[in-house]
Amino acid sequence: MTKWKFAYILLVIIVLTNCIVYGSNYDITKDIAIEKALKASQELIIRNNLIQKLERDYNDAVIESRSIKDLLYMDERLWHLTHKNDKTFEENMEYQILKSLLSEPMTETDAFQLTLASEINADNIRYAINVNKAILSSTRNSIVFNIYQQFISLDKINGNIENQRSLIINLEKSFDTAEKKFKYGKISNNDLKLLSLQLNKEKVVLSRLLIQREIMVSTIQKYIGESNDKKYSAYKIEMPIINISARELSDYKEDAFSDRVDLANAIQYSELKKRKFEITKRNYYYETNINHINALIELNDAQNKLDNLYIDVEQQVLNAYELLLNQINLIESNRQNYEISELKYNEAQERYRLGLFTELQLSKANIEYIQSKTNYENAKKEGLLKKLSLDNICGLSLLN
Numbered sequence: 001m002t003k004w005k006f007a008y009i010l011l012v013i014i015v016l017t018n019c020i021v022y023g024s025n026y027d028i029t030k031d032i033a034i035e036k037a038l039k040a041s042q043e044l045i046i047r048n049n050l051i052q053k054l055e056r057d058y059n060d061a062v063i064e065s066r067s068i069k070d071l072l073y074m075d076e077r078l079w080h081l082t083h084k085n086d087k088t089f090e091e092n093m094e095y096q097i098l099k100s101l102l103s104e105p106m107t108e109t110d111a112f113q114l115t116l117a118s119e120i121n122a123d124n125i126r127y128a129i130n131v132n133k134a135i136l137s138s139t140r141n142s143i144v145f146n147i148y149q150q151f152i153s154l155d156k157i158n159g160n161i162e163n164q165r166s167l168i169i170n171l172e173k174s175f176d177t178a179e180k181k182f183k184y185g186k187i188s189n190n191d192l193k194l195l196s197l198q199l200n201k202e203k204v205v206l207s208r209l210l211i212q213r214e215i216m217v218s219t220i221q222k223y224i225g226e227s228n229d230k231k232y233s234a235y236k237i238e239m240p241i242i243n244i245s246a247r248e249l250s251d252y253k254e255d256a257f258s259d260r261v262d263l264a265n266a267i268q269y270s271e272l273k274k275r276k277f278e279i280t281k282r283n284y285y286y287e288t289n290i291n292h293i294n295a296l297i298e299l300n301d302a303q304n305k306l307d308n309l310y311i312d313v314e315q316q317v318l319n320a321y322e323l324l325l326n327q328i329n330l331i332e333s334n335r336q337n338y339e340i341s342e343l344k345y346n347e348a349q350e351r352y353r354l355g356l357f358t359e360l361q362l363s364k365a366n367i368e369y370i371q372s373k374t375n376y377e378n379a380k381k382e383g384l385l386k387k388l389s390l391d392n393i394c395g396l397s398l399l400n
Contacts, residue, residue, distance in 0.1 A: 033224050034147045034399070040225030041143055047136045054129045061122040068118040072111065074098055079105040112291070116279055120272065127268055134261035144398040148388050150223065152381050154216045157209055159377050164206045167370040171199045174359040174366075181359075191360050198363055244331060244383035246324050249317075252394050256317050259395035263313060266306045273302040313393075320390040327383045331376070338376040345369035 038044060081087060081095040082105060106114070175195045181187045221227070257263060277299045280292040348365035351357040357365075392398060 030147060030151050033151065033220065034144050036224035036226065037143050037147055038140065040223075041139070043139055044136065044143075047132060047139065051129060051132050051136065054125055054132065058122060058125040058129060061125050065118045065122050068114050072114055072118065075102060075106050075111060078102050112280075116276065116291075119279060120276055123272055123275070127265070127272055130261075130265050130268060134265050137261055141392055141398055145388060145392050146223065147220075148398065149385060150216065150220050152385050154213065154220065156378050156381050157213045157216060159381075160374055161206065161209045161213065163370050163374050163377075164202060164209060167366060168199070168202050168206060170366050171195070171202060171363055174363050175199050178359040187358065191358060194360055195363060198367065202367070244324075244328055244380060244387055246321065246328060246387075246390075249321050252317050252321055252390060253314060255394040255396060256313050257310070260313060261395060263306075263309060263395075266302075266309050270299070270302040270306050273299040316393050317390070320386070320393045324383070324386045324390050327379065327386045331379045331383050334372070334376040334379045338372040341365075341369045341372035 077094065078098040081091055081098065084091070087095060175192075178187055178192050178195050182189065182192045273295070277292075277295040280295040345365045345368070348357055348362050352359075352362045388398060
């Protein structure tokens with residue numbers, strides 16, 4: 001068995017399998033796939049549970065903060081009444097009650113630690129909640145982006161398959177005509193062999209594309225938590241790709257600086273450290289001097305991290321923006337090549353009709369035309385992916 005016969009048999013098997021798989025009644029759209037993938041994500045479930053626990057901890061911390069502030073007020077009153085010589089009857093009664101509850105006024109260190117706890121603990125938990133919500137949002141966006149990526153890749157493969165099938169049909173017509181001409185000695189045996197090689201080569205390309213589609217479909221189904229036993233007749237991207245364009249770089253930076261939750265969290269963290277520093281500053285005495293120094297170190301560290309994050313985000317936006325612009329230029333270049341090859345193919349068809357071109361020349365023009373068409377379509381789809389990637393980096397939700 002020759003390699004071409006083997007390739008043809010392989011192609012027939014794949015095509016038949018493909019007809020069975022894509023002949024069922026199940027359809028799945030991008031939005032349905034996103035919904036399934038989000039539900040199937042264990043990471044999202046775990047993160048949601050953690051956020052719910054932190055929300056309960058936050059409520060407990062708020063209640064505890066109020067109790068601590070009441071205790072500090074009582075301690076302040078006890079200290080004041082302890083050092084007051086002329087107490088009224090009511091003040092003396094209050095003093096006795098407070099003394100029975102607190103025994104004696106707190107040390108300045110204890111009072112400082114409780115003050116810090118009452119003003120910072122709840123906010124620290126709220127910050128932890130926001131951090132986990134940011135991770136949750138990032139994970140969700142990552143899942144959505146992966147679905148887009150997989151569907152666009154599948155859409156590219158489907159487009160390639162459609163173009164390849166169209167090419168093979170035309171090549172088969174040329175080969176059939178060439179075979180008839182060969183019988184009458186109108187073309188050489190060499191030209192007929194070259195046409196046969198071209199046809200078989202493109203069939204092998206189609207068989208590879210069909211295999212790629214099966215792998216991609218299996219990957220998508222695994223990602224969204226579906227069994228491979230369940231077959232779908234269509235995977236619909238439902239995103240018409242017309243013109244891929246870019247806004248001004250400053251607009252993307254503005255989006256990133258205003259919508260990125262990690263930046264918002266870093267700002268909140270810096271504010272928390274600033275408040276802690278201010279608390280240690282107003283309670284500045286020898287026993288808490290080390291606390292004041294540590295708070296200053298933490299504040300500087302938080303501010304440095306925030307500054308570095310701004311730089312990092314700006315660089316991410318710049319890199320993604322440059323990739324989008326390069327892809328837009330590639331789309332335009334491929335569009336021009338596609339239009340030129342279309343004109344050449346139309347001209348080749350006319351020359352062939354007039355008997356000025358052979359089947360081999362027509363087939364060559366057809367192959368170049370289909371290749372340029374495929375490149376143009378794929379470039380547009382890749383442009384959509386680059387645009388979505390930039391939106392994702394800017395913190396914009398990909399959920400419509």
